[in-house]
Amino acid sequence: MILKELVDCYDLMANSDKFQIADNNSNNENVSFKVTIDQDGIVSSVIDLREGSGSKRKPVLMTVPYKFSGRTGKSIVPYFLYDNAKYLFGCELDSKSLELNRFDEYVGASKKLHMEILEGSQSKYQLILEKFFDNRDQNIEIVKEKDTEALKSGFIVLCFKNDTKCIHEQQEIKKAFALYRQIKFKDVKDLKGDCLISGFTNVPIARTHTPIKGVLGSSASGAMIVSFNESAFESYGKKQSYNASVSNGNEFKYTTVLNKILSGNENKIYLSGNSIVFWSNKIGCKEEKIIHAFLRDDEDDNDEEGNGGIKYNQEGVDKIESVIKLIKQGKTVNIDKLKLDDSVNMYILGLYGTKSRIFIRFWFKNSLIDFVKLTNKHFEDTKLKRIRKINKKDLIHEEVGVKMSLILKTITPYGKSQNTPKALINTLFKSILTGVVYPISIYNKILERIKAEAGEDYAVNHTRVSFIKGYLKRYYRLNNFKDKEEEITVSLNKESKNVAYNLGRIFAILEKIQMDSNNGSTNIREKYLSSASSTPKSIFPNLLNLAQYHIAKINKENNRMFNYYDKIIGEILLNINEFPAVFSSDEQGMFILGYYHQREDIYTPKKDKEEN
Template sequence: MILQSLVKYYEILANDEDSNIPKLGYGKVNVSYAVNLSLEGEPLNIIPLKISAQRGKKMVEIPQSMEVPEQEKKAGIGAKSNFLCENASYVFGVDNKGKPERAKACFEAFKQLHLQILKDVNNATAQAVVNYVSRWDVDHALEHPALAEYLDEILSGANFVFKINGGEFVHQNPEIRQAWETYKSNLDNTNTMQCLVTGQESPIARLHPSIKGVRGAQSVGGSLVSFNERAYESYGREKEQGLNAPVSEYATFAYTTVLNYLLADSAHKLNLGDATIVFWAESPKKIYQDFMTLYLNGGTVNNGENLVQDEAAAREIKSVFEKIKQGKPIGDLSDIFDQETNFYILAISPNAARLAVRFFFANFFGEFVKKVGRHYEDLRIEKQYPTEPDIFSLWRVLNETVSPMSKDKAASPLLAGAVLKAIITGTQYPAGLYNSIMLRIKAEKEISYYKASIIKAYLSRNTKEFKEVLTMALNEQSENSAYILGRLFAVLEKAQLDANPGISATIKDRYFTSACATPSSVFPVLLRLTQHHISKADYGHTSDRRIGDLLEKMDIANNPFPANLSLEQQGVFILGYYHQRNAFYQKNNKKSEAKE
């Protein structure tokens, strides 16, 4: 299903005139330099091809992505050259690894490949390359003046292409491209089987090209399909790699090319835990990806910097978020979207030289929009401060599970994946999310807007017995004992603050955890302490009245304080505390606005 979806998307992009996806036999490679040759094949100089790019707050020089002849899968220790795009070991026969004999073998493989492919190409560009590989002196390569200026970069492993007299790139010459395509089509491949992806009898790829761009994976890339141990191989397929799961050369090229294309697009991929997430629609239009990138990130990407280009997608996101903010149903999107377009979300994690699929989901685009929208609706709660966002990203949710004192700020990879799966499938949130938030609250003694939102969302989706208190703001009519106890604790804290303005530590710092878990052991003590605070405060009678109202609502004479609260009830306690404390804050805000 995954490979079939990727192949189909490749074909959609390949048939789109505006797409720059590589065609069959070619691939995107990061290239740093061009070797500028004369028509006689003499290196004139090295031309830098790096481009400037924004990385965080800095501008850095990075290699340029270019479409070049398809790269070989280099397995093992033998010299195996690519055509017209290689590193210094192959192009010049030199390296900094202390293995001169291997570097010479690499150049010899480079030379023989180019002589074989270009032997029948009768033009000056091809002849210049033939002259170069035939005349280049490997033994004195490092002494050549053309290499002197960039010698360190040359030995660093950067990729090189060729130019002729500072003009045409050799790999873009039409006759040379034709020679390459003829060579590729004539390669011997006797392994013809039924392809598991296309269902057709086709030549089967023994090795699959590497997938690059997965965070944490090896720089050379990793494989989705590979077999290198007897334990993984089928009977009669020993040491035959990809023949254990036959995928045609065409399907292999298509799925690896389009997956590398998706992973190279930093504006349309997400990093979550140890997983790199890409998504695509069965459409050549980028607007579906633009919308989903913004949607999953709460409206922004890359730490607040919006890289998404489609203004229509941004307007649609603004409209959807405004509806969520107002508590209205999302409804249908505008006509620029086909909500029944198939949409796919794929998460990949590194696993040594291989890649592991963390999860893969397929659904209609409109269904994914509704599922993610429900997540944002579940999170809705009254803000603590006006500057806080109405909608916040999944990254912000996961960040609340991590200790602010921790050196590693990344959330658990397993938790991150489980939370995203719950969001995009509309299923229950993982218990690990709720438990992590409760642990952070008890450790930090602070209930932020974000943590309260997560507790409300978890209880809304995972339980059915607390609906009356899972509201945006304070529900004064609720008779839920845990909720009332949370409200009571907030009132007691307010009484202490009124009696001691500017106090640095309140009853929350000492008693909150135990009051939340075992109310009967704490509240009698707090109520006695509060009488002292009430007597000192200017408006102590107000706090006294509030306390009396809450105790009456609980009918404390007939229903003593509970000995303990379950973990879910503790979450309700926290919401009661948050709502009541926020109600005090909102009243102060309104008073300030009235004075102004």
């Protein structure tokens, strides 16, 4: 159960020294400024806590006192010891007009709340804060002089100038706030029932659930994973979130930990419009970086051997960094020779938001070893030979698979992943992590993009052909077409009898002949690739006749390559009895695979072929 795993994740974070996570009297908020005040409640300094530079500065996450309710519409709801300038100073600077607008009712409500909480606490901060609110006009002028940005909409925390901790972090303040909460809610009659997460009976059930922030597509104020439809449940006597019976404690835990993960960068990634969070049962362990490496589409700096700067040796490897390097590059690892911790379980949660709700795209729970095995299987199925530049002069030949993020990018025009249909990531992710056939919808979209962009150099690229190869490999394997599966190889298969594959090879040679004949100024791929891969009978006789003209031209220019081209075409044609009128979907993929293989072989130097 997803919520149960999130609750367990909260407990792991709370018991770990690596994390600071809110308890049930606090929550996490993004804070922009820290204002220090003296004994008389007068502002002495304004500290900008935001990270970054210029317009890209972002607030920092801090643990602050629990807020009793959210703000909706024009409601006046102050927060304790953290708030914006409207509540702490009674004014706010308009970011457009730069006018200072006053909000006397807001600061009055804030002062009232602070005095109520600290009443009878005998804390020195009670008097300091009272003076702070009373001297707000003087403080506004000081803040205007020191940093007017603090008078905008960002959250502010307060600190006494002689303290190292903020006021809300002082133990006496925490105790006073906890006592106030206890008294305030002692007469609240919570509905009791069975918690669906823990299984405990007769426990207080959460009336509402805290919004989750940071999910792509949802509003800035957050959205709900557990929510309700009043009209749908009123006939059952269920209102608000009582239709999803979750205890107050577990509601706090799952929402707090999810907001915590989404606010950071270590265990979160955005992919094709989806927000993906991941963790392990050993939260914060280095093995979690494997998931990050698999989901992201970047590669580390690669050395001349394509090993990301690491001389990787499978014998006795116990450094997880080596595994991460290989996965980043789409390479398989030898699990039997790796010292992976078999007690580590991985959890991956894909989320997509709308204005008010958050939807689960996918959920994966498995051991670290099984996760690596499944990525191995994916990389092995999609493994394809490619030539890659490592600098301006040098090339390397490598055999690598393709990562999920690159697949999602390549099915959209111009590789813009934000245009990827959101549902496709779900089906693709499931196919990778279950070993079933890849989605035919993605396979068809890649064929479609290749034909539409045939005139571009990137039309038939490593990513697209790798997926085509992987799709066909799994499709034939899982449908028990063993002979067809064995014909699909990582690099050029000269022994293949597949007509579509061999016609793809011929098309690559015809393209090279024409380019050599015309000094690279024309290319038949743009004009004929689509029809040649779909209806070969209507195209290839004309292309072969045209090739004779180009071969003769090359021969006239004393280019010895014309004999080589003519010979190769003749050898391939021995495997083709006739040109089919139409190619099926999988035959079109074989055509593209043959074209890619032959093209890579043409541009592989003889020396490299002999070494391979």
